[in-house]
Amino acid sequence: MAADDTTTPDESAERTDFVRERVQQDLATDRFGGRVQTRFPPEPNGYLHVGHAKAIHLDFELAREFGGTCILRFDDTNPDTEDTSFVEGILGDLNWLGYEPDDVVYASDYFEQLYAWAELLVTDGKAYVDDQDLDTIRAQRGGYGKPGVESPCRDRPPEENLDLLRRMRAGEFDDGAMVLRAKIDMQHENMQLRDPVMYRIRRGHHHRTRDAWVIYPTYDWAHGQSDAIEGTTHSLCTLEFDSHRPLYDWFLEQLPLPNDRPYQTEFARLELTHTITSKRKLAQLVADGVVDGWDDPRLPTLRALRRRGYPASAIREFCAYIGVARTNSRHQIELLESFVRTELNRTAQRRMAVLRPLRLSITNWPTDDAGEPIVEQFDIVNNPENADDGTRSVAFTGELWIEQDDFMVDPPKKFFRLSPGREVRLRGAYFVTCTGFETDDDGNVTRVLAEYDPATKGGSAPDGRKVKSTMHWVSAHHAVSATVALYERLFTAEVPGEATGDPFDDLDRSSREVLVDCKVEAALGDTTPGEVVQFERLGYFALDPRDPMWFHRTVGLRDEWANIQKRQG
């Protein structure tokens, strides 16, 4: 299932939670004859996001751990909002996350069985057709602490209900004209049990069944029954379905099931700081053009995280780490990012890239017989964390690009980088000492002058003298131009909408900064689409899957200097 499994058996054996304990107990009591089957049931009306990743991880890993199966079931009971493009998107995203369902099914596969069972409930006097309008039915449902009142249709004889239901299916009535309701208890303290709707009339085009049906089952009527039909044992869902559980059980108790009766267990959904996971709001961001599309790297969708360079394994590790519980919680986005950094630190190749270029001229750089500046090649380590990644050759000359942030005329305390009179190391090349700088009419530094020490070739001094800083650089003659997108949090507030109730009030519309004409080392021209590399001292960057010279910042490196600056104000 997981493409690469980095957890040791020991760790996974130690890891336990209330869901796994229930499964253990079911195994011990032989509740399902030793079977464990879970399902991930997305509605195909949007794309998967990190919140889904938690559920997917639970469903699939649980099945794997207990030698069971996990299937993907599209909960396609509402033709108005669903689409095949989402089906395909979800399939692809799930696959990228590293999971292969044991089967792919659709709730719509069960429409015929569901309908037959509905007729059975009608015949048994446990369901009835209600032809009142929506507002009336809603008003009759009562409220918290207020009992409901029974529908005048409640005592319609079964034969009449059956006739009406058949004619509903046959398309004799208009959309919304009537519904089929379960006959449970209008006084129940749990509102879900006050005669819930099972079927509604809707003449939308269903993405799979086309126009075969004009009545569609509601979530409650479809979900548990679908679980039972396909042999799911452990039906895992999020906390908001807690009050639906008695209804889930009630329906299943009334029916002749082909399998053992599954049961529902709820857990807390994943929330992240600075993030929204509401599908509706996400869709609005896309529709309003606040972001570029469903895969805009600032979004928490799986396709966005992928494009941004988040490794699927890091997301899986994160999910394993946070575990599963019933406590509502909101994890800091920094925790997810730390898993991303840990993974990328291990795997990403190091490269040098100058995002905001400043010219550095080495005034004592030698020329050859023809008077041309000489070019040196240095072998630089690709990843100090992994010797097998070897080295690459990088060209060095007397005209270089360095980062604007790496030079200051009047450096404050604790600034270790280049400034007049100071010596620094150019990574893998030479020590250089700043001898001067040039400015334009506005006083902006346009060029830094320095002298190099030929004895420090390769980056170390034979006399053992130290420098406080090592800087990245790119040879001006060999540099390649690239576009780099930097991303800040899409929402400035930890909890978007907490202050005003509207998350969009916390939107940072300048959360993307696109830098053009960045100067990067030639080897970056060989980066493969989607590959993530580390720009030394800056962060991890993913090459866009379509644009060959466009990098997205996955996540920055931890930045001690930024912390110091913040403290100094």
Add this chain to the structure above:
RNA sequence: UCCGGGGUCGUUCAAUGGUAGGACAGCGGUUUUUGGUGCCGUUUAUAGGGGUUCGAGUCCUCUCCCCGGAACCA
């Protein structure tokens, strides 16, 4: 208002009647040809009251706070 679910460091997850621990974040140090990584150290928590017990985060009880539930959404 009624029903249900929750409340442990700043955040989050553990501790299953027996020393409240880890991670992230922070801070300090150390190593370092990335102010990265690694390593070491360190600050901070059981919502409140009563009870049971030799012993309570854990069991009982009252109070407080947070979340969810009244679509022909899922």
